[in-house]
Amino acid sequence: xxxxxxxxxxxxxxxxxxxxxxxxxxxxxxxxxxxxxxxxxxxxxxxxxxxxxxxxxxxxxxxxxxxxxxxxxxxxxxxxxxxxxxxxxxxxxxxxxxxxxxxxxxxxxxxxxxxxxxxxxxxxxxxxxxxxxxxxxxxxxxxxxxxxxxxxxxxxxxxxxxxxxxxxxxxxxxxxxxxxxxxxxxxxxxxxxxxxxxxxxxxxxxxxxxxxxxxxxxxxxxxxxxxxxxxxxxxxxxxxxxxxxxxxxxxxxxxxxxxxxxxxxxxxxxxxxxxxxxxxxxxxxxxxxxxxxxxxxxxxxxxxxxxxxxxxxxxxxxxxxxxxxxxxxxxxxxxxxxxxxxxxxxxxxxxxxxxxxxxxxxxxxxxxxxxxxxxxxxxxxxxxxxxxxxxxxxxxxxxxxxxxxxxxxxxxxxxxxxxxxxxxxxxxxxxxxxxxxxxxxxxxxxxxxxxxxxxxxxxxxxxxxxxxxxxxxxxxxxxxxxx
Amino acid sequence: xxxxxxxxxxxxxxxxxxxxxxxxxxxxxxxxxxxxxxxxxxxxxxxxxxxxxxxxxxxxxxxxxxxxxxxxxxxxxxxxxxxxxxxxxxxxxxxxxxxxxxxxxxxxxxxxxxxxxxxxxxxxxxxxxxxxxxxxxxxxxxxxxxxxxxxxxxxxxxxxxxxxxxxxxxxxxxxxxxxxxxxxxxxxxxxxxxxxxxxxxxxxxxxxxxxxxxxxxxxxxxxxxxxxxxxxxxxxxxxxxxxxxxxxxxxxxxxxxxxxxxxxxxxxxxxxxxxxxxxxxxxxxxxxxxxxxxxxxxxxxxxxxxxxxxxxxxxxxxxxxxxxxxxxxxxxxxxxxxxxxxxxxxxxxxxxxxxxxxxxxxxxxxxxxxxxxxxxxxxxxxxxxxxxxxxxxxxxxxxxxxxxxxxxxxxxxxxxxxxxxxxxxxxxxxxxxxxxxxxxxxx
Ligand SMILES: Cc1ncc(COP(=O)(O)O)c(C=O)c1O
Numbered sequence: 073x074x075x076x077x078x079x080x081x082x083x084x085x086x087x088x089x090x091x092x093x094x095x096x097x098x099x100x101x102x103x104x105x106x107x108x109x110x111x112x113x114x115x116x117x118x119x120x121x122x123x124x125x126x127x128x129x130x131x132x133x134x135x136x137x138x139x140x141x142x143x144x145x146x147x148x149x150x151x152x153x154x155x156x157x158x159x160x161x162x163x164x165x166x167x168x169x170x171x172x173x174x175x176x177x178x179x180x181x182x183x184x185x186x187x188x189x190x191x192x193x194x195x196x197x198x199x200x201x202x203x204x205x206x207x208x209x210x211x212x213x214x215x216x217x218x219x220x221x222x223x224x225x226x227x228x229x230x231x232x233x234x235x236x237x238x239x240x241x242x243x244x245x246x247x248x249x250x251x252x253x254x255x256x257x258x259x260x261x262x263x264x265x266x267x268x269x270x271x272x273x274x275x276x277x278x279x280x281x282x283x284x285x286x287x288x289x290x291x292x293x294x295x296x297x298x299x300x301x302x303x304x305x306x307x308x309x310x311x312x313x314x315x316x317x318x319x320x321x322x323x324x325x326x327x328x329x330x331x332x333x334x335x336x337x338x339x340x341x342x343x344x345x346x347x348x349x350x351x352x353x354x355x356x357x358x359x360x361x362x363x364x365x366x367x368x369x370x371x372x373x374x375x376x377x378x379x380x381x382x383x384x385x386x387x388x389x390x391x392x393x394x395x396x397x398x399x400x401x402x403x404x405x406x407x408x409x410x411x412x413x414x415x416x417x418x419x420x421x422x423x424x425x426x427x428x429x430x431x432x433x434x435x436x437x438x439x440x441x442x443x444x445x446x447x448x449x450x451x452x453x454x455x456x457x458x459x460x461x462x463x464x465x466x467x468x469x470x471x472x473x474x475x476x477x478x479x480x481x482x483x484x485x486x487x488x489x490x491x492x493x494x495x496x497x498x499x500x501x502x503x504x505x506x507x508x509x510x511x512x513x514x515x516x517x518x519x520x521x522x523x524x525x526x527x528x529x530x531x532x533x534x535x536x537x538x539x540x541x542x543x544x545x546x547x548x549x550x551x552x553x554x555x
Numbered sequence: 556x557x558x559x560x561x562x563x564x565x566x567x568x569x570x571x572x573x574x575x576x577x578x579x580x581x582x583x584x585x586x587x588x589x590x591x592x593x594x595x596x597x598x599x600x601x602x603x604x605x606x607x608x609x610x611x612x613x614x615x616x617x618x619x620x621x622x623x624x625x626x627x628x629x630x631x632x633x634x635x636x637x638x639x640x641x642x643x644x645x646x647x648x649x650x651x652x653x654x655x656x657x658x659x660x661x662x663x664x665x666x667x668x669x670x671x672x673x674x675x676x677x678x679x680x681x682x683x684x685x686x687x688x689x690x691x692x693x694x695x696x697x698x699x700x701x702x703x704x705x706x707x708x709x710x711x712x713x714x715x716x717x718x719x720x721x722x723x724x725x726x727x728x729x730x731x732x733x734x735x736x737x738x739x740x741x742x743x744x745x746x747x748x749x750x751x752x753x754x755x756x757x758x759x760x761x762x763x764x765x766x767x768x769x770x771x772x773x774x775x776x777x778x779x780x781x782x783x784x785x786x787x788x789x790x791x792x793x794x795x796x797x798x799x800x801x802x803x804x805x806x807x808x809x810x811x812x813x814x815x816x817x818x819x820x821x822x823x824x825x826x827x828x829x830x831x832x833x834x835x836x837x838x839x840x841x842x843x844x845x846x847x848x849x850x851x852x853x854x855x856x857x858x859x860x861x862x863x864x865x866x867x868x869x870x871x872x873x874x875x876x877x878x879x880x881x882x883x884x885x886x887x888x889x890x891x892x893x894x895x896x897x898x899x900x901x902x903x904x905x906x907x908x909x910x911x912x913x914x915x916x917x918x919x920x921x922x923x924x925x926x927x928x929x930x931x932x933x934x935x936x937x938x939x940x941x942x943x944x945x946x947x948x949x950x951x952x953x954x955x956x957x958x959x960x961x962x963x964x965x966x967x968x969x970x971x972x973x974x975x976x977x978x979x980x981x982x983x984x985x986x987x988x989x990x991x992x993x994x995x996x997x998x
């Protein structure tokens with residue numbers, strides 16, 4: 073059923089909030105602010121009661137699918153279960169009420185938490201120092217590349233290009249461009265890894281860095297990582313680690329040991345802070361010693377048992393956030409790490425990889441598997457087999473909704489046709505995986521026998537497929553009252 | 556404590572199916588040389604009860620002020636209880652970017668309503684579905700203006716928040732733009748200096764309204780000068796102030812951005828916050844980030860999707876308008892819930908009460924020997940010259956549980972004794988009088 077816009081529920085004079093009264097002597101507004109600077113007509117915001125607003129947004133929430141509702145194998149996004157204890161800790165009033173410019177003396181607990189979390193993440197990544205300012209993975213990429221740029225220019229070495237595999241996520245090239253770099257695409261080999269010969273040919277002293285996701289976006293570990301690092305380092309370039317897939321290697325291998333100089337983590341993926349319908353996340357960036365001087369200011373430091381914000385960083389790239397990053401998200405990640413400990417984190421990698429291999433193994437018979445290898449925490453299949461009957465990856469995704477699942481990521485990575493990228497995560501039971509696998513097998517059969525069933529899906533959601541072309545051709549991006 | 560349902564028994568079954576004798580075998584692609592053959596050095600795992608106690612201990616090591624007179628980009632406004640209640644619905648917070656619209660109509664409609672509310676506030680045509688925070692939104696707006704005009708020079712007033720200036724600087728340092736500072740006079744931008752600096756290579760001016768000092772700039776005058784040479788005006792606004800003050804669209808701003816934190820988000824030590832962004836129709840295809848649009852489903856029913864995606868990184872890669880992917884969606888949801896609850900009248904009331912209380916505070920402080928440094932009209936923040944060292948002032952206030960204003964000396968060496976005070980509608984007359992009494996006692 074259509075839920076009217078909150079604006080349409082409006083009724084003049086209705087109020088949904090009880091506001092603090094004005095208990096000071098009032099002056100005429102026009103004596104305080106010149107008429108010309110005042111608003112002539114109020115914004116047309118809704119006028120609704122509290123119950124109107126609560127029902128409206130609660131009803132909207134029921135039109136959403138989240139991890140708390142069911143399986144959400146959206147590859148590359150690590151939609152694992154978000155522990156409630158993390159939410160509880162993050163909602164402590166004393167965390168919520170801290171003003172970012174409060175005296176350091178008064179926020180020792182918060183700074184200490186950031187300091188310790190930084191140490192944990194450095195240990196997990198195998199790096200030396202860290203910034204929490206980036207609000208997401210892409211923001212971390214921008215920050216990391218800016219540091220790489222500052223590092224080279226500090227040495228009087230003006231490098232113009234960044235190498236990025238053709239399997240990389242779109243944010244990688246977009247971040248490189250934002251840092252003023254020319255993007256050079258590195259082809260993948262037949263095993264889904266970086267083509268070493270091509271890398272050799274493309275690498276010279278104009279290369280500032282190579283950006284890599286490992287395991288890569290096919291869910292495959294770059295077996296040649298040491299050689300890759302040697303080639304790039306050998307030419308004076310640096311290695312950037314896109315941590316989107318770090319779930320697979322927790323406690324098994326560390327980017328720093330693989331040769332990466334700069335590493336971001338997506339706390340909203342690997343460390344189980346919720347995705348919030350698109351954000352906020354957190355994308356802290358760790359670096360090796362040689363890059364530490366370039367970290368954004370301030371960093372969190374400790375001296376004589378006291379924590380403080382260190383703004384005295386002469387070589388800093390500056391700031392990427394107004395304040396210190398998404399503190400409340402950090403509280404959740406900290407809570408998560410303290411819940412799991414070293415053993416628990418390693419088990420995350422173990423089970424996420426086991427679950428993915430299990431799903432892959434069982435689906436291989438029904439779907440095209442472009443790379444016949446063991447996968448890490450996710451895998452990519454292709455709907456090319458089904459396409460012969462006109463059934464595309466998109467159709468399979470839509471049909472999965474009828475079975476009660478969120479679809480996998482589709483059409484990414486770009487190097488696999490009709491890609492479906494499946495990331496089960498460690499927080500799903502065998503029963504859930506089996507139910508998903510059954511649904512996928514069913515859909516494969518339908519694609520053969522009754523393709524229209526798949527092509528017309530979804531059948532059970534409140535709305536059918538939505539017309540994206542219409543949306544883009546005639547953009548309707550806001551409510552406007554009928555007058 | 557972990558959150559893994561599979562038991563050792565399940566594990567064995569799965570291993571059988573994948574034909575591996577151990578889990579370790581699944582990790583064989585990792586070269587031995589980089590296999591971590593020791594345990595990570597982390598504190599031991601905690602059971603839930605111990606973990607909660609531990610987190611409570613940390614929280615106890617944060618001292619809460621009973622009254623906050625500190626603003627400077629993060630504001631202690633009242634948050635109606637229903638806001639947190641709604642954003643705690645896990646249908647919202649455990650979902651992700653609405654890539655699959657049929658399962659995401661809740662988020663999508665809420666974002667469409669959020670975009671609509673931001674357009675209403677700013678009096679501009681279109682808005683995106685959120686950016687990380689005010690600083691990064693401003694940086695992206697500056698880049699957008701430079702690309703739209705094909706010009707290189709960006710004018711940055713010194714009366715703009717120092718951290719925002721740094722974020723803009725950091726974002727744009729690599730793109731060959733020229734960032735030029737403009738001095739202030741009596742706490743506002745010196746219009747003559749703009750006249751001097753604006754030329755036909757000027758892409759935009761970044762106007763903060765009210766500015767960092769809380770003062771109101773002559774937005775109309777500035778807009779006129781900036782546009783005369785074909786440059787764009789980027790306005791960085793406090794959304795609460797728009798309940799009372801002229802909106803950016805009405806003084807000719809081409810892009811409006813700002814920090815959405817005052818709209819129902821907790822202070823949270825600086826994040827997560829919400830960057831909002833709106834612009835005129837002609838710039839819509841240059842907007843960064845997600846945009847939600849209305850459309851129809853196969854049966855002709857109204858629904859919502861992410862739209863104009865050819866601007867974005869997942870399609871355009873290095874040619875995208877921005878690299879942003881995850882944004883601040885849940886914070887945008889909080890903002891639209893806040894704006895719905897407070898409503899048309901309520902927003903004006905919050906703004907007016909803040910204005911009145913700030914002016915009452917300023918004149919009370921003036922009576923005891925603090926001096927207002929700038930004469931321009933102000934909204935709910937103002938700069939006071941303190942007769943004694945601002946650091947000392949705050950120490951004394953803190954002993955009384957009051958968090959004082961921001962000492963400006965470290966950002967503006969020419970203002971060594973200046974303090975930036977902020978008063979929201981939440982401060983009571985009793986709290987304000989107490990602030991004044993304590994300060995009177997040390998003068
Ligand atoms: C491989 C990869 N890199 C980078 C990103 C960008 O991360 P964020 O959305 O946190 O900015 C993603 C997000 O989906 C990703 O999957």
